[in-house]
Amino acid sequence: MYAVLSQGGKQYKVVEGDVIRFDRMDGAVGDAVQFDQVLLVGGTEVQVGRPVVDGARVSGEIVAQGKDRKVLIFKLRRRKNYHRKRGFRRQYTGVRITGIQV
Numbered sequence: 001m002y003a004v005l006s007q008g009g010k011q012y013k014v015v016e017g018d019v020i021r022f023d024r025m026d027g028a029v030g031d032a033v034q035f036d037q038v039l040l041v042g043g044t045e046v047q048v049g050r051p052v053v054d055g056a057r058v059s060g061e062i063v064a065q066g067k068d069r070k071v072l073i074f075k076l077r078r079r080k081n082y083h084r085k086r087g088f089r090r091q092y093t094g095v096r097i098t099g100i101q102v
Contacts, residue, residue, distance in 0.1 A: 001043035003100045005035045005058050014097045024091040031062045041102055057101045064094030
């Protein structure tokens with residue numbers, strides 16, 4: 001069984017047992033989280049929500065809080081002696097999916 005859920009303006013396809021990196025969420029490692037914005041539940045029969053599936057819920061457990069690898073932003077204007085280099089590290093929350101309820 002799989003589900004498609006919406007979190008932080010993005011959509012994720014999850015299966016029980018997966019570890020998914022979401023944008024930073026509140027909570028400590030070991031805390032339980034619930035996702036109610038389930039857009040689709042699939043398996044033997046597919047249920048599509050309008051916009052969400054009624055009564056569907058995905059539960060998980062926070063396994064990590066950290067920073068992703070650095071993304072470099074480099075700007076250059078050729079022959080103008082202009083260049084800028086910046087870096088950005090996105091904060092993430094690692095969640096292990098423990099169950100999909102319909």
